[in-house]
């Protein structure tokens with residue numbers, strides 16, 4: 001099988017099985033939004049689509065339709081029941097739609113979900129070419145990104161979530177909440193419908209996994225000790241508006257719209273609802289509001305009709321069977337109470353129609369009812385707007401549908417508020433043609449200027465821009481880090497008589513930790529440092545912003561260690577054989593320090609994820625696991641306090657930390673003091689943070705500065721990670737040892 005450079009993974013293949021004229025099995029492309037959205041990409045790229053063909057227990061070889069390779073994933077009847085109807089549609093679907101129906105948590109279903117997700121991941125891993133792009137779709141496949149990354153770390157992986165992502169209070173019900181988050185974070189870009197969904201996701205990640213989130217980026221630690229960034233962001237989906245416009249302009253479709261009106265007795269106003277028969281769509285609420293308006297005599301079947309298309313959906317899931325019963329009971333009762341020989345209250349159609357018929361219905365309808373209780377986007381709202389080429393018609397739109405973020409001129413409703421819904425329905429019925437036109441024109445502008453093609457392009461561009469491979473190459477432009485340059489620079493300092501190796505600790509030798517006292521050097525880095533410290537004429541020092549006390553603890557620095565320490569950015573020293581040097585504090589400074597520290601803790605200590613770190617000469621505000629908003633509040637409060645009470649203190653910013661200190665030493669002065677004391681002929685300094693830049697900028701032509709990771713730097717060499725630095729330090733130790741032989 002040929003490998004594809006672009007692979008879509010979705011629960012369903014974009015085709016339905018049919019029978020052709022000769023009675024043979026055939027495949028027909030199902031005209032869904034996703035198929036349309038991806039068609040241009042599929043056409044350009046060498047594309048494949050992995051998915052289920054829709055029937056259980058059918059094993060089938062990959063086949064080609066319209067130039068796209070379709071790769072069927074086989075699901076047994078049991079898989080369908082447990083993975084699809086069970087976990088996807090009876091656990092995740094209700095939970096993610098704000099528990100409108102009660103989610104059922106069954107371990108057996110979860111096991112099937114894991115098993116089937118793995119099957120999809122394996123099929124995608126098999127299909128994609130080296131370095132290819134895979135785009136995973138929707139909530140049935142939330143574990144695929146992680147599984148796929150483990151199988152194929154070379155791939156660029158995107159995921160789009162079509163349904164809402166719930167608030168943390170609800171999400172936390174899920175017994176497998178960590179696994180699902182980890183599954184999604186296997187993707188380089190995780191796309192959502194609304195900004196609020198991306199926010200809920202980031203919050204769940206912070207609360208459950210304690211990962212750092214900054215703007216839309218989430219720092220994801222990998223098993224090998226490295227980290228990568230996943231982007232979690234809103235990419236609101238849209239529709240193929242031109243095809244709706246084309247249909248709406250077709251004379252036969254317009255004629256059909258007239259026929260529909262006529263067949264309903266040419267009522268003054270037609271209300272329309274078009275939904276999959278699903279409890280999230282608020283069909284019951286709209287039937288209730290409509291029924292009450294008829295009962296109260298505010299509307300009459302002589303003047304109005306409601307057409308409700310409820311296309312069959314998930315017919316084997318208990319909640320859907322019950323919903324259908326309830327709706328059909330309500331429709332039957334309402335019609336029984338209000339129908340006349342010539343007019344019906346509700347024309348209820350439990351059927352699916354071709355798109356032409358849908359557009360004819362849109363054109364026939366004066367008022368479109370979209371009353372979802374919760375909906376990722378709701379494409380029907382956009383389809384109605386696109387179809388109204390005559391700039392007429394009124395859209396009533398639930399504020400709980402993603403589309404409400406974009407369609408500001410629709411009449412917005414809270415569908416739970418039946419009185420409010422009734423008022424809005426009356427307002428729609430009475431709206432003048434002029435007001436309809438103004439509102440519809442603005443809504444159409446919005447829908448037409450952002451098509452589904454724009455949606456997929458924007459997502460894939462973000463994926464391309466955001467993939468780490470690309471970022472590394474961008475970083476490389478900045479400072480050369482190719483191995484040869486690094487080896488050459490190391491060789492140069494390795495030849496110096498007395499080389500001081502001075503290293504920052506956090507982020508340079510040890511990965512950054514959410515709980516700062518848990519930081520420890522990577523074993524490979526610790527081994528390289530030990531090898532250097534054991535050599536003659538190669539003194540090693542850790543130069544850190546931490547207090548000497550904390551630095552000794554995290555560096556596991558024993559009393560007889562041969563490593564020099566500079567704590568508090570060089571305001572405190574520890575010398576092998578001598579221990580901690582005396583510091584010359586005055587008495588006022590520590591008293592003010594204690595006061596401000598306490599005051600700060602009282603002001604921001606309750607903010608989630610914010611931590612006030614006591615420092616020897618002041619304090620630090622850590623915001624690594626706080627939301628952007630809380631981090632800003634904490635930093636503002638600290639700035640205000642220090643400016644007011646101790647304006648002479650020094651302020652420093654680092655990776656998610658702001659420090660305030662009454663001592664003004666920096667890592668540059670620490671380095672100068674060490675250099676002098678040790679009589680070094682050259683210095684190698686490595687660091688990852690802005691506070692390290694003081695030291696890097698102070699280096700002379702015989703020295704070597706190494707920056708770990710990204711960011712502006714004065715260093716002459718950059719390495720991508722702590723691992724790479726550890727490798728460089730071991731290489732240096734070997735070079736220094738060889739030089740001595």
Ligand code: GDG
Pocket residue numbers: 033162163237274275276309311351352353354355358375376377378379380381383
């Ligand atoms: C999920 C999210 C999100 C319906 N009946 C017929 C028919 N349809 C078409 C509609 C529309 C589509 O099905 C339904 O899309 P929605 O967006 O309204 O809702 P979901 O199916 O729940 O979709 C949703 C969407 O994914 C995309 O990301 O917007 O929030 O829940 O296109 O027109 N089409 C035809 N005959 C029917 O009888 N031809």
